[in-house]
Amino acid sequence: MSKTEMENEHGDAPPCKKTKLDDIEKEVTEEVSEEVTEEGAKAVEPAEPEVEAGPPTGIPLICGSLNWDTIGRSKAPVKSKPRQVEAVWRPAVISALSDYRIADVVSGPLAAHSFFITKDGLCLGLGRNEQGQLGLGNTTRTDSAEVIPALKSLKIVQASCGKSHSMFVTEDGDVWACGDNNMGQLGIGGKGEGIEMLPKKVQIEEPVVHTACGLDFTLFVTKAGALFSAGSSENGQLGLNDAGEFIDKGSKIAFNKELVPVRVHSFFTRDARSKDISRVQNVQIRTVSAGLHHCLAVSKNNELFTWGYNGHGRLGHNTTANELVPMRVNAFPATKVEGVKMARCSHSGCFAVSHTETTYLWGQNQIAKFECPYPRPIEDLYGWRVNDLSPGKKHHVIVAEYSSIAFGKSTEGELGLGPTFKSSSKPDKMNAVEGLKMIKCAVGEGHTLLLALDDDQEAKDIIEGLEVNLD
Numbered sequence: 211m212s213k214t215e216m217e218n219e220h221g222d223a224p225p226c227k228k229t230k231l232d233d234i235e236k237e238v239t240e241e242v243s244e245e246v247t248e249e250g251a252k253a254v255e256p257a258e259p260e261v262e263a264g265p266p267t268g269i270p271l272i273c274g275s276l277n278w279d280t281i282g283r284s285k286a287p288v289k290s291k292p293r294q295v296e297a298v299w300r301p302a303v304i305s306a307l308s309d310y311r312i313a314d315v316v317s318g319p320l321a322a323h324s325f326f327i328t329k330d331g332l333c334l335g336l337g338r339n340e341q342g343q344l345g346l347g348n349t350t351r352t353d354s355a356e357v358i359p360a361l362k363s364l365k366i367v368q369a370s371c372g373k374s375h376s377m378f379v380t381e382d383g384d385v386w387a388c389g390d391n392n393m394g395q396l397g398i399g400g401k402g403e404g405i406e407m408l409p410k411k412v413q414i415e416e417p418v419v420h421t422a423c424g425l426d427f428t429l430f431v432t433k434a435g436a437l438f439s440a441g442s443s444e445n446g447q448l449g450l451n452d453a454g455e456f457i458d459k460g461s462k463i464a465f466n467k468e469l470v471p472v473r474v475h476s477f478f479t480r481d482a483r484s485k486d487i488s489r490v491q492n493v494q495i496r497t498v499s500a501g502l503h504h505c506l507a508v509s510k511n512n513e514l515f516t517w518g519y520n521g522h523g524r525l526g527h528n529t530t531a532n533e534l535v536p537m538r539v540n541a542f543p544a545t546k547v548e549g550v551k552m553a554r555c556s557h558s559g560c561f562a563v564s565h566t567e568t569t570y571l572w573g574q575n576q577i578a579k580f581e582c583p584y585p586r587p588i589e590d591l592y593g594w595r596v597n598d599l600s601p602g603k604k605h606h607v608i609v610a611e612y613s614s615i616a617f618g619k620s621t622e623g624e625l626g627l628g629p630t631f632k633s634s635s636k637p638d639k640m641n642a643v644e645g646l647k648m649i650k651c652a653v654g655e656g657h658t659l660l661l662a663l664d665d666d667q668e669a670k671d672i673i674e675g676l677e678v679n680l681d
Contacts, residue, residue, distance in 0.1 A: 523583020
């Protein structure tokens with residue numbers, strides 16, 4: 211299907227005009243209602259209030275490494291225990307979650323742990339837990355998805371994973387954090403050191419709707435569209451116009467850390483010719499994403515801003531100089547009807563989908579040995595209507611229409627293409643789940659999560675035929 215046909219099929223219908231017939235129908239309805247009431251012929255029961263529809267839910271699938279101790283490491287820790295099944299090469303059903311309706315799957319390009327959020331706001335954790343990042347009150351890895359007891363009384367609506375820390379957002383806009391806090395990335399105040407094995411409340415007064423975790427920093431978006439950041443200021447990733455560098459004891463270079471979330475007040479744009487910088491006014495942020503040391507934010511006006519470390523041109527400004535403040539990526543129009551539909555940080559690059567349904571990437575792609583300092587269309591994805599995307603460290607996943615597409619390196623099945631595929635430099639379909647519409651996808655280090663919609667018999671039959679991961 212062409213881009214134009216796709217837009218025509220899925221575009222918004224024009225608003226209906228009110229006609230004289232509408233007024234006549236309203237008058238007749240009122241007259242009949244009055245006659246029934248006066249004659250007492252029939253009791254008219256009040257209509258039941260409409261039940262507000264929640265987020266769509268589905269069946270969570272997993273592929274890739276299941277040995278959380280060894281993901282991304284040359285050798286396992288001394289106390290590591292082997293697993294009976296260490297890898298899944300095609301998407302498999304997670305049997306431990308069969309009693310739940312899952313609304314979201316969560317991981318991150320740096321993370322060897324994941325979360326599952328149910329329709330009712332329960333949060334379950336899975337994977338590596340050496341810094342208490344699962345919030346279970348211990349540092350023991352979890353091989354079977356487990357409800358986080360400390361969060362059971364709260365309704366969780368969003369979560370995010372860094373390498374060793376995690377964030378949880380409640381329906382009331384409160385944020386809870388756990389895991390590594392050595393750079394103050396949890397935003398809970400104090401000295402910014404040690405680990406927190408149980409979730410603690412983040413010290414931010416405004417209600418939050420979205421978070422993103424980097425290596426040692428965190429981003430927060432409030433209901434009003436304000437952007438806050440906490441943690442390490444190295445490389446300018448906090449967006450506060452300061453890398454926070456100073457000389458510490460023994461003449462060592464160290465960096466400031468923000469122990470509670472600090473508001474990012476200013477957003478900028480740079481003229482392509484003159485290189486003059488000017489402030490962008492009235493920016494309200496819709497969503498954020500974080501890589502190793504770089505960040506992006508999409509505004510409610512569909513503008514894209516990036517900042518932080520710019521090695522390999524991962525910020526998309528056609529330079530490799532770091533940005534200490536959010537700088538608009540001028541490759542995308544700053545309009546409500548065009549611009550960026552969604553964007554995500556990979557480990558060392560960025561992906562974005564425009565409102566014209568073109569998917570772009572920039573920065574570093576290790577498998578294809580690709581480096582590009584500006585947004586470049588992915589030609590193999592022309593014509594696809596993207597539902598969600600999740601770029602990682604060495605592999606990336608995009609779910610579009612009724613296909614799940616992956617490319618990158620596959621050491622233990624994280625591409626979901628089967629055991630014969632070790633890597634794919636070009637996007638390739640996961641044939642095992644072809645025909646399934648995915649609500650969400652989440653790429654972690656060495657593993658992939660998918661959330662499959664099971665709203666018809668055909669989808670249920672495909673899911674029934676998948677391998678089952680018994681953990």
